[in-house]
Amino acid sequence: MKRFLILFAASILLFASCKNADYKKVTNDPELYRVTVKRLNDIVLENNFPPVIASRNYVYANIAAYEVIAAGDPEHYRSLAGQIKHMPAMPKPEKGKEIDFHFASLLSFCYVGNAVTFPEGSMFKYVDELKNKIKDAGMPSEVFENSIAYSDTVAKAIMKWSKKDNYAATRSASKYNVVRKDGRWIPTPPMYAQALEPHWGEIRPMALDSASQIPAPEPPAYNMTDKNSVFYKNVMYVKGKVDSLTADQTHMADFWDDNAFKLNVIGHAQFATKKFGPAGHWMNIAGIGSKMAKADFNTTVAAYTKASIALFDAFINCWYVKYKANSVRPETVINKLIDPNWKPHIQTPPFPEYISGHAVISAAAAETLTDSFGDNKPYTDSSETEFGIPARSFKSFRDAAKEASMSRVYGGIHYKIACGIGTQTGIKIGDLVNQKLQLKIK
Template structure:
């Protein structure tokens, strides 16, 4: 009897030892997405910011599209590890049920490895025109995290996770491509567009851009139709050259603001300029803020996926909504009006962007970002924006804010200081963006 117990004990110990060396893949140790670090996603966001800055063609609307669909891809890829969370299938425009492939029930997944593969596949497809050096950076980042994750789970689990990440990325790429904008970085200034001519209408502000940027972007498919159908802002003040008119008074406000610019206002104008080619553009600035907040929070992969998706959807729709308004009203820029009717020697601190004035893109996308982040983290959330800390061409010193609304207001008013927008485009633009953020909050993530 004692020998039997002895042999059974030895057998049990041996079995446990064997299991500790070779995981039984049919009896997984299930971890939720929240059990994983967000480091892999933060690394991909950081690289994406670099890519959008250094890859030709990634204008603000194009950049916002990348962030929108990559955020959706990330969320859908790791959602099965987030108990209580829903797919966004059936909630977004033309994003039908059955779009996202199913997981293998009862099998283990490493959600960090899923996220890594999903973002790698999706972003390498988006940045096909990136330099060879940048293509290598993407491949190396994927390989770095795959090697790290193989130390955390069996090869079978990692291989299954990689396959699932690939499948989800392919599904989102197909969904994204169905909006007809898969190569939108090549069509920022379409020669087919005929610039309307008339009193008070936009005119080119430089010889380099006789065609305005993305004139058809207002027709791009949004994630939420309500962000377009119900959000055309009220008209701007009626165009007039009468010095007593509201329009002329707004133009004088821009003129006087630039003529009396303080050193601090100059810093603000440059800090928020976020010009394509020199920066990751305005939506990139919003993503930089998001990344900093997530890092400060020590956010896990689940929270990061939710925030990334919500902000991406919001910023993407913000640019469609804004561009819909821009080309609906087609309003002349301050520099054109002021040169003709107030002061033909007037100079401004920033270059006027090559597209119509109303509403302000900075204002709309910042308002949407502020509303979404406020809904997630609260009304009184102090943070420090370090987006431009490494720049030497401007004063990129970190800027502190007591709330996300405060950052949005500063980003918006920066366009007055830069001589780029009238106040109505700024104020109404922020409110337009906030309404988009409110709409995003109605999505049933849970």
């Protein structure tokens, strides 16, 4: 009898240890983080967040997740508090309480993702599914509750910090004043929408000291009378490219279109189609990089976080330049002076032309992903297949960023010079993020 009880107790311990291993296999899997980011990406798409606001959604959610990881693995990861000069110290885990930091990281991401998107609670269903998945894998109830409690503490601290980034103030700031003067931006067809987020350059950045820290040169002077002027040549280059697109150039323009809200007009009927915005596209690429590198959970979270910071700061810098330059779009000039029936291949977005946002943010994100996963890593990006656009393959993240930049010329919405300078600016921003923010302890 005694022997039977010993064997029974041993079997119970073995079963418990197996269940313990099961739940850690689930929470340690970086694919779970990639799926969680994708869920937020889907919510951003479904609710039509403009690209700049989407970058804010991603950055705070990823930082919340990262801070939990840094707290759980202080030997290998540094908190961003203090590295981002205005970021306060984050709550420390309570001693003696066992926490699954990967699970807590996922929950912090979701908590903040819920708070910075609308309708509020968009991720609640996913969070319930996540919790049930972890329970079913056998996480002990005490660890489960401790992990939830710590994730909530960190997420609340991140949200409190986020409220001081000037976002709320810009919601009631003055609208853009349209001045109908040669060379200045005016609304474009078919929406003729008002200028998008003219005060985004006033949002508090993360790694940048200010929106103007990395300046761009003045755009070429408007001149359509001198055929040798830089401006005239840039206009005609765009028109020539759009009028003679190859199949590959067409695919390139469509692949990097990333129009979160395209208005389709057929006769008197109007309807919108949605896709991931540029920040969402690069979040997907971060996931591809993580999977390709076979990165572990913590490395994956750190890579997403650094890329999201680069995207956020790149948009702030770019929008500052855009509304300082107020440059006219190619469509406006070509319709007025060359061909009233000309249309770009992709829809012109509602904000000034110079510099190219895609060029800036793509180059910035590519630099951080190169730092995280290495250079010259070929990959295939299938992010757009869910929208019916075939995948494209690239030699590296930097190669993809260069293509994203040039795609805006083929799309007919940017001048080549704005894309080239945008790429240079983005590289500088990505370099600054890599140098200033040391996430991993080497």
